[in-house]
Amino acid sequence: MFKKGDVVELKSGSPKMTIKEIEESNECFCVWFVNSKPEYGTFEDALLKKVEEAPVAIV
Numbered sequence: 001m002f003k004k005g006d007v008v009e010l011k012s013g014s015p016k017m018t019i020k021e022i023e024e025s026n027e028c029f030c031v032w033f034v035n036s037k038p039e040y041g042t043f044e045d046a047l048l049k050k051v052e053e054a055p056v057a058i059v
Contacts, residue, residue: 001045002028008048016051017041 002008006019008030017030026045031038 002048002050007051007053009051010043010047011049012047 002019002022004019004022007016008019008028009016015032015034017032019028020031020040021029022045023029023042027042028045028048029040029042031040033039
């Protein structure tokens with residue numbers, strides 16, 4: 001469902017997080033930033049949803 005580098009958030013709400021690693025147990029090790037300081041956590045994939053990235057316009 002998810003892959004390394006995907007931007008996700010908790011279904012219940014959270015900051016945007018990037019998946020750094022995915023364990024065989026389908027737990028996702030994520031990183032996000034609070035005041036420019038990295039924070040880390042591991043979450044079951046069932047608790048996460050992918051964040052839709054806005055398309056980038058080339059001018």
